[in-house]
Amino acid sequence: MTETEAFEHPFAKYLRAAMMPHIWCSGCGNGIILNAFVHALDEMQMDLNKLVVVSGIGCIGRAAGYTNVDSFHTTHGRPIAFATGVKLAKPELEVVVISGDGDLFAIGGNHFIHAARRNIGIKVICANNFNYGMTGGQVGPTTPLEALTTTTPYGNIEHPFNLVHLAAASGATYVARWTTLHVRMLAISIKKLLQREGFSFIEVVSPCPEIFGRRNKMRTGLEMMEWFRKASVIENFSDPAKAEITPERIVVGEFVDVEKPTYEKLLHDKMAQILKESED
Amino acid sequence: MKSLVEQKVLALNGDEAVAYAAKQADVDVVAAYPITPQTIIVERFSEYVANGEVETAFICTESEHSALTACLAASLTGARTFTASASAGLALMHEMLFVTSGCRAPVVMAIANRALSAPINIHGDQSDTMAQRDSGWIQIYAENAQEVYDSVIQAFRIAEHPDVLLPVMVCLDGFQLSHSVENVNVFPDEIVKKFVEVRRFPKVLTHEGKLALLKLDPENPMTMGPLAFPNYYFEFKRQQEEAMKNALEVIRQVHDEYARISGRNYGDGLLDYYYLEDAEIAAVCLGSTAGTVKTVVDELRAEGVKAGLLRIRTLRPLPFEGIQKALENVKAIAVMDRSMSFGGYGGAVFHEVRHALYDYDKHPFTVNYIYGLGGRDTSPMQIREIYRDLQEILEKNRVETPIRYVGLRE
Numbered sequence: 001m002t003e004t005e006a007f008e009h010p011f012a013k014y015l016r017a018a019m020m021p022h023i024w025c026s027g028c029g030n031g032i033i034l035n036a037f038v039h040a041l042d043e044m045q046m047d048l049n050k051l052v053v054v055s056g057i058g059c060i061g062r063a064a065g066y067t068n069v070d071s072f073h074t075t076h077g078r079p080i081a082f083a084t085g086v087k088l089a090k091p092e093l094e095v096v097v098i099s100g101d102g103d104l105f106a107i108g109g110n111h112f113i114h115a116a117r118r119n120i121g122i123k124v125i126c127a128n129n130f131n132y133g134m135t136g137g138q139v140g141p142t143t144p145l146e147a148l149t150t151t152t153p154y155g156n157i158e159h160p161f162n163l164v165h166l167a168a169a170s171g172a173t174y175v176a177r178w179t180t181l182h183v184r185m186l187a188i189s190i191k192k193l194l195q196r197e198g199f200s201f202i203e204v205v206s207p208c209p210e211i212f213g214r215r216n217k218m219r220t221g222l223e224m225m226e227w228f229r230k231a232s233v234i235e236n237f238s239d240p241a242k243a244e245i246t247p248e249r250i251v252v253g254e255f256v257d258v259e260k261p262t263y264e265k266l267l268h269d270k271m272a273q274i275l276k277e278s279e280d
Numbered sequence: 281m282k283s284l285v286e287q288k289v290l291a292l293n294g295d296e297a298v299a300y301a302a303k304q305a306d307v308d309v310v311a312a313y314p315i316t317p318q319t320i321i322v323e324r325f326s327e328y329v330a331n332g333e334v335e336t337a338f339i340c341t342e343s344e345h346s347a348l349t350a351c352l353a354a355s356l357t358g359a360r361t362f363t364a365s366a367s368a369g370l371a372l373m374h375e376m377l378f379v380t381s382g383c384r385a386p387v388v389m390a391i392a393n394r395a396l397s398a399p400i401n402i403h404g405d406q407s408d409t410m411a412q413r414d415s416g417w418i419q420i421y422a423e424n425a426q427e428v429y430d431s432v433i434q435a436f437r438i439a440e441h442p443d444v445l446l447p448v449m450v451c452l453d454g455f456q457l458s459h460s461v462e463n464v465n466v467f468p469d470e471i472v473k474k475f476v477e478v479r480r481f482p483k484v485l486t487h488e489g490k491l492a493l494l495k496l497d498p499e500n501p502m503t504m505g506p507l508a509f510p511n512y513y514f515e516f517k518r519q520q521e522e523a524m525k526n527a528l529e530v531i532r533q534v535h536d537e538y539a540r541i542s543g544r545n546y547g548d549g550l551l552d553y554y555y556l557e558d559a560e561i562a563a564v565c566l567g568s569t570a571g572t573v574k575t576v577v578d579e580l581r582a583e584g585v586k587a588g589l590l591r592i593r594t595l596r597p598l599p600f601e602g603i604q605k606a607l608e609n610v611k612a613i614a615v616m617d618r619s620m621s622f623g624g625y626g627g628a629v630f631h632e633v634r635h636a637l638y639d640y641d642k643h644p645f646t647v648n649y650i651y652g653l654g655g656r657d658t659s660p661m662q663i664r665e666i667y668r669d670l671q672e673i674l675e676k677n678r679v680e681t682p683i684r685y686v687g688l689r690e
Contacts, residue, residue: 153330
């Protein structure tokens with residue numbers, strides 16, 4: 001009998017094996033997003049001692065526990081506020097928020113627009129699964145019109161957010177949208193997100209077959225991916241205002257990539273200037 | 281007691297019992313935000329809305345803070361208003377809890393009790409509502425799904441009573457009650473509708489000098505929630521306290537009237553007494569744990585031990601005199617707290633009960649048991665140990681450890 005040699009997975013160092021198996025349903029896109037994130041870290045040879053992952057409540061919120069870095073799992077809606085505190089206290093750290101659409105844009109919506117407006121140098125990855133998956137599939141801020149959820153059993157009447165438009169309008173310096181079908185583009189985009197200085201945002205349209213899909217004629221992860229394949233078009237630097245997600249069309253790509261001074265830098269410069277003036 | 285009307289038995293969990301009661305109570309506005317373990321309440325209710333079974337304006341807001349704010353505003357226009365939450369959701373409502381009670385808006389809210397972060401925990405304990413016991417809301421804690429149903433219906437009558445006009449929380453233990461299916465006797469719709477009545481309004485003098493119903497109405501304009509500086513603020517608060525005092529009697533009346541129709545009573549509506557007449561040792565607790573304690577008391581009684589239980593059903597307003605009277609002859613008391621008051625020498629219920637006993641000449645031994653935090657199970661065996669501790673205290677005639685923790689690794 002030959003002894004099998006135990007190989008360590010090349011990405012093992014990025015994840016906490018003790019936390020596995022993960023809680024995500026089969027067909028869920030969260031694993032793909034985490035995978036793309038880890039790929040980006042590996043390709044960048046990111047110093048894990050300089051990386052902080054913050055998440056909120058929701059299925060993807062577990063990402064903070066799964067990644068093998070300093071991390072914090074906040075209460076509902078607060079990851080951006082928490083990340084802001086980390087970034088201000090330790091500007092040298094790379095602070096990444098990985099959370100969901102309900103967490104970031106409903107209960108935490110105010111934090112998002114103000115962090116983007118101030119251009120705090122944090123990076124936000126949003127898994128958009130169109131509903132509150134973890135609590136059982138209630139209507140949320142990105143639920144498409146007419147979609148069925150547990151709280152809209154005959155169809156949603158609320159207009160959803162167009163997240164990339166919201167991010168761009170709020171002042172984010174890097175804005176992109178991909179679906180979990182665009183794995184490579186997503187990983188490349190996450191690399192860019194990590195390289196940017198200012199408030200950066202990626203929306204990842206993600207399948208939720210168990211909770212959202214099965215109420216909306218997409219029972220499996222594959223069927224949801226099939227929707228992404230049919231509907232998505234790559235249009236880099238198109239107008240984010242015209243990028244609403246509809247059953248027929250999901251515009252993906254990069255929408256914004258600009259540079260402007262971050263809050264931390266302006267704060268530092270302002271303090272230096274005041275100190276200098278008081279010395280003079 | 282016999283029921284005056286025919287009731288049907290439904291298999292409902294606690295959350296569904298809440299939703300069913302709210303549906304029958306003819307609610308005008310529901311605004312809510314999902315949070316475990318309360319989600320089923322709002323899901324079921326949204327089905328009633330979608331099916332046209334209720335005439336309720338319903339919105340899933342973007343946070344609990346917005347949910348209660350919308351409920352408050354709706355209530356001030358005269359609408360019967362309901363919402364539900366738990367844990368961090370209730371904590372996020374904190375600001376609006378005080379505004380709601382301060383505006384004397386009779387909003388009814390079900391709370392599926394759940395632990396507070398950090399660390400994150402979705403399971404049951406009573407830290408969330410205990411942290412809000414000074415917010416001016418009436419708090420009723422239910423023992424089982426049947427009582428949940430009955431309490432929600434009673435809550436509307438209590439909240440909207442002109443002598444009370446205070447918001448009411450009906451608290452049900454997360455998962456133990458919210459998610460456990462039980463047989464629940466429910467009334468026909470028209471009986472509930474008759475019981476809750478149409479909302480009544482007291483008449484107040486407006487700034488125009490007219491007598492008008494206390495609600496926002498363009499015909500009789502008035503301002504709600506304006507500034508009240510040091511010259512008047514204090515009087516507003518004193519009136520809230522007076523309303524709480526009135527609530528003690530109203531809760532009892534509403535409970536008794538309901539009991540006559542339903543054939544079900546929960547002590548006197550404020551306190552639920554179990555073998556206390558001749559009890560030498562007794563536990564005091566809230567919520568679903570009382571079910572387990574009652575089983576243990578039955579066993580102990582069969583063994584000849586004079587054990588009893590006092591279940592506090594209404595924590596706010598606190599039935600202060602009732603607690604004194606109920607524990608009059610008990611020699612050793614174990615107060616059970618499913619939350620902590622950090623640094624406060626024992627839990628919140630312990631504070632209340634010891635406080636109530638202070639004026640008595642006979643000072644019974646009173647010890648505190650903190651239990652079940654973050655959903656940790658509390659077994660009949662552990663409850664037996666609590667009674668055994670009380671027996672030991674009586675034998676030794678002294679208390680060695682006044683504050684104890686049930687089933688804790690130390």
